[in-house]
Amino acid sequence: MFAVYAAEPKPDDPLAALTVGERPDPEPRDGWVTVTVKAASLNMHDLWTLRGVGIKAERFPMILGCDGAGVLDDGTEVVLHSVIGDPDWSGDETLDPKRTLLTELHQGTFADKVIVPRRNALPKPAELSFAEGACMGTAWLTAYRMLFVKSGLRPGQTMLVQGASGGVSTALIQLGRAAGYRVWVTGRSAEKRAVAADLGAHQTFESGARLPERVDAVFETVGKATWSHSMKALKPGGIIVVSGSTSGPDANADLQRLFFLQLRVVGSTMGTRDELADLLRFCASANLRPKIGTEVPMDQAPAGFQAMADGETAGKIVFTR
Structure with missing residues (x-):
């Protein structure tokens, strides 16, 4: 074959x-x-x-x-x-x-x-x-688990997606917008940020840019290149959900910020069969593509x-x- x-x-x-x-x-x-x-x-x-x-x-x-x-x-x-x-x-x-x-x-x-x-x-x-x-089975399932199983976010809260145009990032943008979160996104180029905006991001920013305010959660798939910005972007008590490190894993942990602001870092890998079934139903009922x-x-x-x-x-x- x-x-x-x-x-x-x-x-x-x-x-x-x-x-x-x-x-x-x-x-x-x-x-x-x-x-x-x-x-x-x-x-x-x-x-x-x-x-x-x-x-x-x-x-x-x-x-x-x-x-x-x-x-x-x-x-x-x-x-x-x-x-x-x-x-x-x-x-x-x-x-x-x-x-x-x-x-x-x-x-x-x-x-x-x-x-x-x-x-x-x-x-x-x-x-x-x-x-x-x-x-659905990898990128969208990974995003679904990060957002709905691991983050603990409530509708109306603000999420930051590091990276604007990859499979997991675009899924996070679409799922987050459909679920009622305020979705902010960073991207390396105007073209990538435009993709994010077209998918429903409320605001887009250059990579590493100072944000208007701190966010409730950051969704990380990039790693070394964005980690410092992710840590600085969080509100006290906020959470970073990590499912990848495409730019390398050797990030600066910034432990003082982590414990002093009581930040949380949570890993997330793929998802379960039942989560995939839920995701498929959500996409069908919410008209998500x-x-x-x-x-x-x-x-x-x-x-x-x-x-x-x-x-x-x-x-x-x-x-x-």
């Missing part, structure tokens, strides 16, 4: 490991279902896989793609949940020490077909297209990978079949 995959790890030149070609069809397994992929979205995780981060060398070649939407053999339209846990685990699967994502142990969604545990294929709302559904910046046929995937590597994103990058 057709697939986009990492042939081998290339830590210093990840795009050199990207291959478009043929891979064996997935073999059926008890309790798993086969999904014919209609659309799949690109995540930063896929670039890390090309570098060999979070995956053992013996697992290559690895079909890329954490997220997707498609059709079961019986015609049911589904959205995929990419967190695959231990069948014996109970509770929040993001805390399962044996959990993996698609592309870490099991082959991913950038292919004609993918197999997943039956519970990982959720009914796709009719209101969402396949391309829109393919954005993910911001898709680029949609191209899957055989043109290298162009999408290059755009992500260059930071040239304005929403999600989606590949279609």
